[in-house]
Amino acid sequence: MLTFDDVVKRRGAREVLSGVTFRAEPGRVTAFLGPNGAGKSSTLRILLGLDRPTSGRALVDGRPYLALRRPLGVIGSVLDGSGAHRSRSARQHLAWVARSNGIPRRRVGEVLEQVGLTDAARVRAGRLSLGMGQRLGLAAALLGKPRALVLDEPVNGLDPEGIRWIRRLLRSHAEAGGTVLLSSHLMTEVAELADDLVVIAAGQVVAAGPLDAVTAGHPTLEDAFFALTGGAS
Amino acid sequence: MTAAVAGAVDAVAAELRKVLTLPATLGALVVAVLGPVALAALTASQNPRGSAAEAALAAEPLVMVGAIVLGVVAVSSEYGGGRQIASTFAAMPRRPAVLAAKAAVVAVLVAAAAAAAFPAALLAARLVAGPGPDADGVLGRAVGGGVYAVLTALIALAITVFARSGVVPLVVLVANGSVVSVSFLLYQVTPLARYLPDLAGMRMVAGEDRLAIDDALAPVAGGLVMAAWTAALLAVAAVVLVRRDA
Numbered sequence A: 001m002l003t004f005d006d007v008v009k010r011r012g013a014r015e016v017l018s019g020v021t022f023r024a025e026p027g028r029v030t031a032f033l034g035p036n037g038a039g040k041s042s043t044l045r046i047l048l049g050l051d052r053p054t055s056g057r058a059l060v061d062g063r064p065y066l067a068l069r070r071p072l073g074v075i076g077s078v079l080d081g082s083g084a085h086r087s088r089s090a091r092q093h094l095a096w097v098a099r100s101n102g103i104p105r106r107r108v109g110e111v112l113e114q115v116g117l118t119d120a121a122r123v124r125a126g127r128l129s130l131g132m133g134q135r136l137g138l139a140a141a142l143l144g145k146p147r148a149l150v151l152d153e154p155v156n157g158l159d160p161e162g163i164r165w166i167r168r169l170l171r172s173h174a175e176a177g178g179t180v181l182l183s184s185h186l187m188t189e190v191a192e193l194a195d196d197l198v199v200i201a202a203g204q205v206v207a208a209g210p211l212d213a214v215t216a217g218h219p220t221l222e223d224a225f226f227a228l229t230g231g232a233s
Numbered sequence B: 001m002t003a004a005v006a007g008a009v010d011a012v013a014a015e016l017r018k019v020l021t022l023p024a025t026l027g028a029l030v031v032a033v034l035g036p037v038a039l040a041a042l043t044a045s046q047n048p049r050g051s052a053a054e055a056a057l058a059a060e061p062l063v064m065v066g067a068i069v070l071g072v073v074a075v076s077s078e079y080g081g082g083r084q085i086a087s088t089f090a091a092m093p094r095r096p097a098v099l100a101a102k103a104a105v106v107a108v109l110v111a112a113a114a115a116a117a118f119p120a121a122l123l124a125a126r127l128v129a130g131p132g133p134d135a136d137g138v139l140g141r142a143v144g145g146g147v148y149a150v151l152t153a154l155i156a157l158a159i160t161v162f163a164r165s166g167v168v169p170l171v172v173l174v175a176n177g178s179v180v181s182v183s184f185l186l187y188q189v190t191p192l193a194r195y196l197p198d199l200a201g202m203r204m205v206a207g208e209d210r211l212a213i214d215d216a217l218a219p220v221a222g223g224l225v226m227a228a229w230t231a232a233l234l235a236v237a238a239v240v241l242v243r244r245d246a
């Protein structure tokens, strides 16, 4: 379970997050929705211990990320792109990530296969297409067989086949009891996938709950999104 | 094995893999090892009556250039070319341990390069022009040169943590070591400048007669002063890493 408890983030004079509180439960796919600049990435970075909250806290199974030993066996994440240095090959990147968490070397080949990058294993990360970079990021997230997956706009750059593939992957991860938290701008993109929605606008959670409860009373998913985030329709 | 030791082993092994799979590392090692060999051979060929040992010692600055590149790249590669830093801290959230692992890997590589470069440069100079006259304290100065290179690499590593990019630290450090030394300029203003890291450690490498300043610190004392600077800069870098958003 991932919990956000009154997370506030100030950058200079601006408050980027104002008391973000929600949970992502095991066995469910939670979609974190909001327009550009709403604070989705900022929230996820705080969960992953990359940025420090001004106040409040974010916990992974009740513990701060920074307290996790070998975190990749507990939670896998993809922020933007592959997260690999551009002059390293996919295999080299995954090899150091695996070693850093004491993950057996054979997992590298397994995850490359799982994300469909076996043939591109020796290609430098800088030469991978946008979608292939996303797949490499996902491969790194899957290395430690974590129970929780956190993905910032995972569909970005994927082709239709890739989108269908990642949806199935995330669904089955949740159905096996895992926790999935993913961000997106598009309600339609997550409608078939998500169990729960958390909608954020201007640094504040404006709606949270099961998908049908959050979207109830709106003619279309798009209308729901605009109504909740206060955007033009 | 305790958890802390296991974590440190994981971090060092991961950082070693990272450094060894960067093309810039290979370039730096080539400069640090083959550079002195070529320079020593060149010096010996132009001055066949000179001391081969002095020719080899005079080629040490190229080890330094390689060392600076290794130190800088170990950190700058995290920030340029794909912002790998998020992957690094997601995998290893204990940031001081990551810094320590990087420092250990860089120190070992630079020490190995220096240990290979000096005998190879000496051999090259002797092959070109024969041994020539003896030089003073050759072994001590060769070891001192290695220590100086390791400390310089670690200072470069710490400074790159502050800069989060390789360009400025590379230019400043390489220029400071070759074109014009900021510390040497400061020394014209105050003799206290001899306690600055690059001047403090100078006598580890250079013979007393070859220094541009006349009251330089003795080799061991100077080396300790330089090591203290290095430790302090690494400690500040660790604090900065922990406090700063990745």
Ligand SMILES: Nc1ncnc2c1ncn2[C@@H]1O[C@H](COP(=O)(O)OP(=O)(O)OP(=O)(O)O)[C@@H](O)[C@H]1O
Pocket: A011, A016, A034, A035, A036, A037, A038, A039, A040, A041, A042, A043, A185
């Ligand atoms: N490093 C930073 N320095 C300053 N401001 C930042 C930084 N990162 C994000 N912000 C600001 O914080 C706010 C939230 O940004 P964030 O990236 O979290 O939004 P987002 O919901 O992920 O947007 P998008 O959908 O475009 O990815 C924005 O106003 C952004 O300008």
Ligand SMILES: [Mg+2]
Pocket: A040, A041, A042, A152
């Ligand atoms: Mg974002």
